[in-house]
Amino acid sequence: MKNRKLKFIFRIVLFAGTAISLFYVPWILVKAWILPLPSTVQEQVDEAISHGFDGMIVYIDQAGQPPEFYAGGWKDRKNKIPADPEALFKIASISKLYVAVSMAKLANDNRLSLDDKVADYFPELVGRIENIEKITLKLMVQHRSGIPNFTNNPIFWQNEQENSKRALEFALDLPASFEPDKGYEYSNTNYLLLRQVIEKVVGYSHHQYIKEEILIPLGLNNTFSSLSEVDLDDVMSGYYVGVEEDFKTHEYGMLATAEDVGTFLRALNDGSVFDAGEQAIYSSIYVYEHGGLVPGYQSLAEYHKDIDTVVVQFINTTDFNGYDWNLSEIIINRIVDILKNDKKS
Secondary structure, three states: OHHHHHHHHHHHHHHHHHHHHHHHOOHHHHHHHHOOOOOOHHHHHHHHHHOOOOEEEEEEEEOOOOOEEEEEEEEEOOOOEEOOOOOEEEOHHHHHHHHHHHHHHHHHOOOOOOOOEHHHHOHHHEOOEOOOOOOEHHHHHOOOOOOOOHHHOHHHHHHHHHHHHHHHHHHOOEOOOOOOOOOOOOOHHHHHHHHHHHHHHHOOOHHHHHHHHHHHHHOOOOEEOOHHHOOHHHEOOOEEOOOOOOHHHOOOOOEEOHHHHHHHHHHHHHOOOOOOOHHHHHHOOOOOOEEEEEOOEEEEEEEEHHHOEEEEEEEOEEOOOOHHHHHHHHHHHHHHHHHHHHHHO
16 A cells, blocks of 8 residues: 555656646647647648748658658748748758868878877967867867867857857867867867868868869759858848848858758768768768758758658748757658658558
């Protein structure tokens, strides 16, 4: 009797704890998660728009099948222009995959060593970045350097468009997050420095190197380094919850169509982006899929080996709390489940 009573009390406490937890979870996330799974990807895209996203693009590349394109909501909310699956999108940190591939290529060509110390390339930063004499290029690629992330500095966001021109300053003279190779912290500063390393090694823009070594060989004609290279009308608008401004005019680096990102991700995972010896190096330093997030733009580029499928998802709505990011992850997981169900049927 005593054990049964204790079990009953435990269940009450567990239920109360769960109820309290759910009280603080946005119900839109719960709703998106528990809704019956639609039978088609387009239905899932339309459902995602009903959750509050302004616009959405999905690209799917299933091995042996023609690519599939889906869209919902607005490309431009103000002018009522529907989402266009061929629109350019700000891919943000997905660009780190292109940088990591570049590092593998340069290492394979013996133009640099991943064991090189960061201080060898930036002697002027000794004393301004803690442990820089011990940090290797490989640790920066892997986000194991301990160098603080400049986007974690709240001052950076007071005027991020202007401050991005001197972004490194917002990571200098700060204590290290941890000793080199003793932890992990995703740091945009790592890749800011890696882009500069590429330029020091090749003697010209890292954008040009990526174009010559990755974009042109793969036929990626709709991938660009900045807004200055594109027609603004071709770019999908970006929105931040609670702000009327369209973030389309903000400079956030690389832009691409969903198809170009998907083609690159396929080449990354099947190895066709690499020359002999490069993939082994890449596999030792970085991942094979990525997400991207800047104000107004969030993206996910995934490869699912079990169904040999690439899925790229672009959503032009972000928020302060990150709930929209969580929602986007739920949506892409449901899209993958739909594709897996289709494989079974």
